[in-house]
């Protein structure tokens with residue numbers, strides 16, 4: 061007997077998909093049909109409301125390539141209900157967004173809802189009241205497969221999911237995608253950690269740190285939407301191309317409002333046109349600079365030289381020096397910013413005058429206090445005692461005036477360190493100065509000393525290991541009243557000031573209480589490739605756990621070289637040949653090389669008629685090759701990678717450890733295969 065077409069489980073699931081899609085369409089049409097003319101009294105309200113409606117319509121779009129749901133949970137009992145004998149179970153479809161039918165009953169539940177959590181966390185050991193977990197497989201937009209786990213059935217053995225495996229092995233094209241269908245239990249714990257606490261994730265290449273950080277933002281926005289809409293969220297990445305690579309993940313999850321920035325963007329008070337020597341940048345990025353800046357700023361506050369005399373009508377009121385001193389001392393002792401104290405000072409002086417007036421039998425009110433605070437004598441005294449300070453000018457002076465620096469860095473910086481930070485060619489003005497990235501961070505610190513920086517609700521800091529202590533402080537002051545998710549890998553730190561320990565870094569960030577979690581399961585790099593790259597670990601970050609690849613496909617891995625026999629151009633030719641081979645396969649190809657090698661490789665690709673783009677630029681069907689300078693490879697991934705001349709990657713850095721770390725980053729970008737080409741000797745640390 062043949063089964064009727066609609067009665068096999070797959071057809072039933074397809075029917076539910078079709079019904080969910082029409083329900084979503086109906087939800088969209090409801091919003092589109094909203095007539096706001098009755099509810100908006102003026103055009104400003106109307107414009108705001110229209111904008112909200114447009115956003116809502118966008119959020120309700122049904123993207124044909126993005127499955128509306130990817131999982132199903134059959135609960136033994138209705139969640140939250142008494143688990144009485146015979147109580148009805150309940151079924152939920154888990155998807156990217158909530159969809160309900162005309163009666164308001166859920167057709168698809170948001171993956172972030174509490175009832176969806178067992179989809180990610182339940183196991184045979186801990187079924188969490190789930191009898192069935194079903195994962196769906198899609199081809200294009202069509203539901204084509206499903207896979208069941210009967211979590212509460214002791215007779216069924218636990219096994220790894222084929223669909224999960226297929227998702228992980230899928231060739232990469234274009235920018236980063238969301239992983240919402242396959243978040244792993246240890247990742248989910250980080251994603252759903254509470255908003256109040258900060259989390260730090262140490263994880264090797266491809267362990268999903270970036271993915272976890274972005275999904276955490278989406279989760280927090282769901283769980284604390286109102287609060288975060290008020291306070292704001294921010295994702296910080298190392299450079300533009302990286303931000304471009306990740307920029308579509310949150311919109312795909314329906315989150316359109318999260319700002320993305322680099323640390324340089326955050327501290328952009330001046331135009332950065334200069335660069336520092338490594339030794340100089342190390343000192344400028346040291347947390348002790350905060351103390352130097354604080355001292356330099358407060359050196360502007362001077363002890364009152366004489367009392368203030370306020371003339372009002374026929375009367376003169378005198379605030380004596382000792383009383384002014386007391387006010388200043390009290391303001392210095394308070395935990396308020398330089399600028400706030402400066403604003404408070406005239407009111408305090410006015411208050412002292414008012415007290416005298418009252419003693420003399422007058423009854424002055426607030427208006428009198430305001431008037432006294434604005435009195436020219438008071439203003440002149442304030443300017444003398446507590447002058448306004450421009451943060452950029454303060455930093456300019458510290459970097460140009462050796463005596464000023466010596467005075468405020470005394471006992472903080474050594475003479476050598478002071479020499480290192482002083483500009484060789486002093487600039488005349490803030491405008492003409494060739495500010496370096498580290499200088500901009502100093503100005504940001506000074507700005508915060510003058511006026512408190514606005515704090516956001518949550519900040520995700522990716523590739524954190526490259527930040528200097530002063531940069532950590534800059535990020536930290538943007539989440540003083542909020543929390544942070546810090547993501548990084550100590551082995552991938554390639555700046556001269558790279559993070560040595562997370563405890564220290566979190567201290568600079570002001571989040572010393574953050575929990576440090578470790579991720580070690582690798583989703584990107586194939587076993588053979590990660591094993592090869594991990595040979596470097598003892599030299600670059602002893603003590604770190606090597607990544608264990610969970611990819612079943614062993615990957616494609618070859619080292620091709622003719623050491624000692626290299627003729628000019630031979631290396632380039634070998635790299636191009638390898639690219640040609642890999643481009644014959646499906647997926648993206650990255651050609652990674654030392655920055656100095658990029659112009660020659662670019663010219664050769666051009667001459668050979670092989671099209672390519674730069675990192676962060678969108679590849680197309682015809683142009684699947686990206687030429688990546690090693691300095692920009694961090695955080696990115698390609699299906700296949702050609703790594704040209706490892707020796708040159710190492711030699712491109714100021715010291716060997718940094719060079720080997722750069723090489724470690726470059727070696728760990730491949731998803732399906734890696735070809736290393738070389739004519740120079742390989743670094744000995746790569747020998748087994």
Ligand SMILES: Nc1ncnc2c1ncn2[C@@H]1O[C@H](COP(=O)(O)OP(=O)(O)OP(=O)(O)O)[C@@H](O)[C@H]1O
Nearest residue numbers: 239242243244265266267268269270271583584695
């Ligand atoms: N649970 C998962 N399911 C499917 N794919 C995943 C999962 N977790 C991570 N991935 C994929 O693995 C790859 C690496 O993830 P990601 O870039 O977040 O790693 P990372 O730890 O930030 O790496 P790096 O240190 O190199 O920056 C990405 O393609 C990501 O989508």
